[in-house]
Amino acid sequence: MGDYPSSSTNATAGGSGVTGRHARSAGTGVSPSSYEPPIGGGDGLPKKARFSMESGFRGLSTAAGAMVLVIIVAIAIFLISKAVPALRADTVNFLSYKQWFPNDADPKFGIAALAFGTVLSSVIALIVAVPIALGIALFLSHYAPKRLANPLGFVIDLLAAVPSVVFGLWGRDVFLEPVRDFSVWLNHYFSWLPIFGGDGPFGRSILLGSLVLAIMVLPIVTSLSREVFQQTPGMNEEAALALGATKWEMIRTAVLPYGKPGVIAAVMLGLGRALGETIALALTLGTVFSISFNVIENGGNSIAANIANTFGEANATGRGALIASGLVLFAITLVVNMAARAIIYRRREFRDSAA
């Protein structure tokens, strides 16, 4: 107030120690010639608002956060309540039995073959997809000229938008032939390896399902890894180059270690998609309930594909059994994710100090 001697004549809100909270706007409305306090506040200290956007938004976001927990708990209760009666009715060991006859009067079903097929097809898919995805990501982030990298990255992202049923149909009707020929060739030359053994028929195998899965997880792993690689600090890349590193050595010294946690996260997301993939595997796998490491003979099955294939003709016990298998799938995903987090957590000291 001392700074604005002229304001004493027409100030409306000034003077008192604590003013109403709209002191500023009140000042502007009086007349064109009226004194307007500066943004920083020339008058008394305004009161704290009791209700405002601030507390309202805080309440909204807290409610949203709490809702996630409520939904998860509700889903878990629902699934467990459906699964337990079916598991009680099961006349064999659910964890070790390989067949799936939950609709019989004398229900016999087990998760062993399904869980095995799920994990095997996903692991093979990752073994195929991850090296290719990392290669593409590095090419896009460090080798390709910008004019090529951007459209190519866009095409890769587009691949992620293709619905899985399209991949499944394509795998069953188009991709099957080359995979069958390849399987015959593998069997001819490498049948001494148990995974490529057997007498056929070949084609609708774990290999076909895995390759289709690989194509499906490729874009996820690629675009996330590319994002991570691009964030490597330029000064670390320059440090490596200034030590006399070639481009590949620079990538090995600066880019890959820096991107490692991000790549692991990307691979885990890809694995999550592969483990949960339903329709593409339902269309490409041979639907055989057995535990076999032979990847080229007709066969294979997965938890999600089995749910899609058998849900239609399932009775109450059958549905409960399928829900139980879904819980097992959830448990597998959980274990995988926790393992990944543990890997990332182990090197946290290095990651945190880098910031």
Place this chain on the structure above:
Amino acid sequence: MAKRIEASNVSSYYGSFKAIDSISMTVEPKTITALIGPSGCGKSTFLRSINRMHEVLPNARIEGRLTIDEQNIYDPDVDVTAVRRLIGMVFQRPNPFPTMSIYENVVAGLKLNGVKKKSALDDAAEQSLKSANLWNEVKDRLNRPGAGLSGGQQQRLCIARTIAVEPQVVLMDEPCSALDPISTLAIEDLMFKLKDRFTIIIVTHNMQQAARVSDKTGFFSIDKTGDPGRLIEYDDTQKIFSNPTQKKTEDYITGRFG
């Protein structure tokens, strides 16, 4: 160990923009040469041209001739990684590899050059850290992350990493600009010590630093923004700071310009 650097009519470009215009200077072995001048005058560009780090940036190129002991640095047959091993570089901001420990940082250059023997790496790490006046501070925590050190220690770690590969020349691009005065002093002491083994070229904005540490000083300047940087004067440091021949140099070092 140390070698002579000769530049004749070196011009560097970023695309069509000419950053420096025909720089010629000779840097004698086992000396410290300071490059001073206002921001944007091309000191760093010239420095990065010496170890071919300039060409890392897209569309960057140079004209003219740069030699190290008579060998052309820009000869098309020369392996660029060999040039950079011969002419090491310390950057403005400390840039230890964030994923590596102190030990791994120091031996990173050696590992890149195929040294695998544990004992050789251990020796080199200890020697380099001792040369960089860092050994006593970190010898008990070599496996801790390098990025966890203080700024001054990180910069000395980067110097240790640079000298571990035993280059002939060490380039320093404003190595103290991100550091406090005590760390700066530690690095200046270190430079005196390293002068016995290496040719050192340092870019600095700190004129007291240039006056304190260097044997020779080059003053770069530009006429106006957008013009290429030129070497205005290059002489003994003492002469530059007491009796420069060029009016521009005098204006700059007395603080009347830039």
